[in-house]
Amino acid sequence: MPPRLEMRGVCKSFGATPALGGVDLVVQAGQVHALLGQNGAGKSTLMKILSGAIRPDAGQLRLDGQPYSPRNPLQARRLGVAMIYQELSLAPHLTVAQNIFLGMEPTRHGLVRTDDLNQRARQALVELNQSAIRPEAIVSTLSPAAQQVVEIARAAAVGCRVLVLDEPTSSLSRTDAEALFSLIARLRQQGQSIVYITHFIEEAKRIADRFTVLRDGVSVGTGDASDVEIAQIVELMVGRRMEELFPRSPRSPGEVLLDVSKLSGTHRPHDASFTLHRGEVLGIAGLVGAGRTELLRALAGLDPIASGQVRLGVHTGPAAPTARWKQGLALVSENRKDEGLALGLSIADNLTLSRLPRIVRPAQRRAEVAAWLRKLDVRCEGSDQPVGELSGGNQQKVAIARLLYHGVDVLLLDEPTRGIDVASKAQIYRLIDDLVTKDQPPKAVIVVSSYLPELLGVCDRIAVMCRGQLGPARPVDGLDEQILLAEAAKGNAAAA
Amino acid sequence: MTLRKNLGALGGLGGAFALFTILLWVSKGYSFADPGNLETILRQTSIVAIAALGMTVVIIAGGIDLSVGATIALTTVVVAACMQAGVPPLVGGLCGIATAVVCGALNGLLVTQLRVVPFIVTLGTMLVVRGVAKGLAHDQKIDAPPSWLNGVLARLSPDHAWLLVPPGVWLLGLCALLVGGVLGYTRLGRHIFAVGSNEQAARLCGIAVGRVKVAVYVLGGFFAGLAGVLQFSRLTVGDPTGATGLELNIIAAVVIGGGSLSGGEGSVTGCLIGALIMQVIQSGCSQMGWPNWVQEIVTGAIIVVAVTLDRLRYRRAT
Numbered sequence: 050m051p052p053r054l055e056m057r058g059v060c061k062s063f064g065a066t067p068a069l070g071g072v073d074l075v076v077q078a079g080q081v082h083a084l085l086g087q088n089g090a091g092k093s094t095l096m097k098i099l100s101g102a103i104r105p106d107a108g109q110l111r112l113d114g115q116p117y118s119p120r121n122p123l124q125a126r127r128l129g130v131a132m133i134y135q136e137l138s139l140a141p142h143l144t145v146a147q148n149i150f151l152g153m154e155p156t157r158h159g160l161v162r163t164d165d166l167n168q169r170a171r172q173a174l175v176e177l178n179q180s181a182i183r184p185e186a187i188v189s190t191l192s193p194a195a196q197q198v199v200e201i202a203r204a205a206a207v208g209c210r211v212l213v214l215d216e217p218t219s220s221l222s223r224t225d226a227e228a229l230f231s232l233i234a235r236l237r238q239q240g241q242s243i244v245y246i247t248h249f250i251e252e253a254k255r256i257a258d259r260f261t262v263l264r265d266g267v268s269v270g271t272g273d274a275s276d277v278e279i280a281q282i283v284e285l286m287v288g289r290r291m292e293e294l295f296p297r298s299p300r301s302p303g304e305v306l307l308d309v310s311k312l313s314g315t316h317r318p319h320d321a322s323f324t325l326h327r328g329e330v331l332g333i334a335g336l337v338g339a340g341r342t343e344l345l346r347a348l349a350g351l352d353p354i355a356s357g358q359v360r361l362g363v364h365t366g367p368a369a370p371t372a373r374w375k376q377g378l379a380l381v382s383e384n385r386k387d388e389g390l391a392l393g394l395s396i397a398d399n400l401t402l403s404r405l406p407r408i409v410r411p412a413q414r415r416a417e418v419a420a421w422l423r424k425l426d427v428r429c430e431g432s433d434q435p436v437g438e439l440s441g442g443n444q445q446k447v448a449i450a451r452l453l454y455h456g457v458d459v460l461l462l463d464e465p466t467r468g469i470d471v472a473s474k475a476q477i478y479r480l481i482d483d484l485v486t487k488d489q490p491p492k493a494v495i496v497v498s499s500y501l502p503e504l505l506g507v508c509d510r511i512a513v514m515c516r517g518q519l520g521p522a523r524p525v526d527g528l529d530e531q532i533l534l535a536e537a538a539k540g541n542a543a544a545a
Numbered sequence: 546m547t548l549r550k551n552l553g554a555l556g557g558l559g560g561a562f563a564l565f566t567i568l569l570w571v572s573k574g575y576s577f578a579d580p581g582n583l584e585t586i587l588r589q590t591s592i593v594a595i596a597a598l599g600m601t602v603v604i605i606a607g608g609i610d611l612s613v614g615a616t617i618a619l620t621t622v623v624v625a626a627c628m629q630a631g632v633p634p635l636v637g638g639l640c641g642i643a644t645a646v647v648c649g650a651l652n653g654l655l656v657t658q659l660r661v662v663p664f665i666v667t668l669g670t671m672l673v674v675r676g677v678a679k680g681l682a683h684d685q686k687i688d689a690p691p692s693w694l695n696g697v698l699a700r701l702s703p704d705h706a707w708l709l710v711p712p713g714v715w716l717l718g719l720c721a722l723l724v725g726g727v728l729g730y731t732r733l734g735r736h737i738f739a740v741g742s743n744e745q746a747a748r749l750c751g752i753a754v755g756r757v758k759v760a761v762y763v764l765g766g767f768f769a770g771l772a773g774v775l776q777f778s779r780l781t782v783g784d785p786t787g788a789t790g791l792e793l794n795i796i797a798a799v800v801i802g803g804g805s806l807s808g809g810e811g812s813v814t815g816c817l818i819g820a821l822i823m824q825v826i827q828s829g830c831s832q833m834g835w836p837n838w839v840q841e842i843v844t845g846a847i848i849v850v851a852v853t854l855d856r857l858r859y860r861r862a863t
Contacts, residue, residue, distance in 0.1 A: 349749075351748065351749065369751075370748060370749065370750075370751040371751035371752070371753060372751075373751070374750070374751040375751075379751075380749060382746075382749055387743070387745060388743070388745040388746055388749055389746060389749070390743065390746055391738075391739050391742035391743035391746045391747070391809065392742070392743065393742045393743075393809045393810065394738055394739060394742050394809065398735055398738065398739065399746075401735075402735070402736075402739055402746075402747070402750040402752065403750040403751050403752075405732040405735055405736070406732060407731065407732050408730060408731055408732075409729075409730045409731060409732065409734075409735060410730075411730070451750070
């Protein structure tokens with residue numbers, strides 16, 4: 050019998066940048082196949098090809114032995130390949146049943162038969178062992194975990210053969226993740242094939258039958274998930290040893306630059322306290338939604354502070370973003386596209402936005418900006434190029450360069466390497482190390498990241514945030530991924 | 546860079562102009578490109594073009610101002626009322642402009658303080674301002690005594706021929722240079738682009754987003770006021786029902802010139818070309834003796850075609 054899904058030698062380039070350089074992936078029916086890889090390894094490109102959003106340049110795709118080349122996502126879905134993205138694509142104002150049968154509602158004389166709709170939705174949910182979700186409920190009132198189930202039920206209801214899940218546990222609590230795993234097991238029993246995209250290796254080992262590792266757009270390893278060591282997978286994913294990726298010069302922290310005590314936001318964080326010294330990198334670990342971003346936003350003046358003290362150098366008390374920049378503290382947002390950069394504007398505009406002179410002299414500004422672009426090795430046509438045309442890694446360098454151009458002392462970096470290629474990552478790690486050691490005077494950096502090896506690699510101290518509570522910052526020696534992960538998830542277990 | 550961006554619109558302008566030149570030459574035997582006719586086109590473009598300068602700024606910042614037509618009408622009423630009361634023309638004109646600036650400031654404050662989308666706010670103020678104009682004029686046109694103000698946009702008399710074009714057109718040129726300079730080379734200008742391109746990023750960078758927004762509506766009001774004074778000078782009366790629907794022509798000029806209603810895009814050159822395209826079509830059609838409705842259909846089609854072409858070009862570029 051031919052495999053359910055077979056990909057051979059799939060290649061895809063965007064302009065001159067190769068995103069995929071030869072990917073092989075074979076998934077049998079009734080199998081869970083984990084697709085592992087770092088951000089930028091090509092997972093999302095591969096997924097877009099599977100979903101029909103983009104066409105591959107070369108390579109073969111087969112579905113149950115038949116050539117598979119969907120022209121668009123709708124056709125892919127009709128052929129039985131369904132995607133569950135991190136950002137769910139449900140209509141929040143409609144009911145569960147309406148969402149599950151969106152676009153294929155049972156009708157009589159052109160009118161939707163609501164009873165029939167709800168009945169069939171209930172049946173679909175029961176088949177997935179999810180009878181707790183009412184078909185009549187409005188989707189926006191459900192928890193994120195339940196919404197995810199609705200989305201999976203929708204895929205199952207249209208009779209999908211391959212279900213692709215993209216980082217499905219990234220925003221789930223531990224109990225919700227467990228529920229998802231048993232749902233996946235049930236789908237497997239029903240003969241569904243599941244491609245499970247993740248960078249949590251333990252998760253992949255636990256629920257997958259087979260695994261494939263992607264690195265820099267190439268499938269570099271595949272095998273049975275049960276008899277592979279975690280360290281082997283890490284090496285496949287990274288392609289080199291950890292020490293090479295994370296340069297670490299000897300660091301000697303100086304005076305306290307930022308002193309935060311019992312800081313609370315309107316929702317999160319809750320009573321967060323820590324100090325940040327000149328010449329050190331402080332890491333904040335935690336799950337998505339733990340309140341790490343909110344903490345940084347409150348510090349940068351972007352979110353209101355409900356109570357607590359912030360002392361930044363000689364300045365005390367809350368301040369608006371404009372004042373924070375002047376005081377020497379600024380944030381690089383985790384969300385480059387929506388908040389970090391004005392993508393339609395030029396590199397020069399983006400880089401100098403916080404410190405524009407009253408009258409802009411283009412030639413002078415171009416020269417200043419060019420110096421920073423060289424320093425950070427930003428690949429571009431010139432400072433007048435719209436920043437939206439750059440690759441993710443180069444965009445991120447521009448976002449960081451803005452802080453350096455302004456000359457801030459305290460840099461708050463929220464997920465600084467999300468969605469960028471490995472080479473740019475390494476450059477950003479080196480830059481962070483240089484900022485706290487080689488710069489005169491040295492800067493102070495806070496890094497928020499969900500990728501633990503990164504935190505362990507670049508930080509001097511790490512604090513774990515969990516449900517709005519910030520733990521104590523401890524030296525990075527003596528910490529490892531297990532400890533951080535356990536603490537990050539602790540509150541969820543307790544609350545569940 | 547801006548020139549390259551405006552090549553499409555410029556081509557459209559040239560095309561429309563050439564088309565009517567040929568049509569008029571063949572059918573009526575006279576030239577569309579006659580200096581007198583060119584002057585007429587420029588004179589007639591000025592009112593829309595000056596208001597469009599302000600609209601360009603508003604649209605680049607991601608806003609929209611539907612109240613400019615009403616503001617222009619109110620300005621003519623205020624100027625006429627002032628002059629009827631014996632106020633010198635210059636002071637009357639300044640009073641009109643000040644009124645328009647107040648209207649703009651009101652728009653800006655409502656948009657930033659109430660956090661209601663600009664479309665709705667200015668839809669409301671459009672009616673409010675129109676109502677005020679009518680109330681102030683007791684629902685009638687206000688006649689004003691003739692003054693030098695009426696000559697601002699009139700055909701030049703032979704002894705002023707050294708001016709080449711009427712002072713109103715010069716005023717337009719001066720304002721265009723000014724707005725272009727502010728947008729391109731000042732902090733405020735770049736902040737306006739940033740707010741329109743990505744408001745959140747602008748806030749993250751410490752830009753006082755609210756103040757920038759108020760500033761663009763005040764500028765929008767100011768240029769609507771100038772346009773109102775020109776309108777008054779042409780009509781010599783304060784007409785509270787005048788300039789109805791003119792805001793749509795003004796917005797169309799900006800959009801034909803490459804302005805994006807989602808903000809962050811637009812240029813002074815573009816909006817001038819857009820205003821000229823519309824005027825050329827209007828003059829051409831009426832000189833061909835075509836009825837008004839033909840002209841409206843053509844203008845409407847041009848708006849859609851121009852924006853579609855612009856989007857296509859943009860999509861191919863990325």
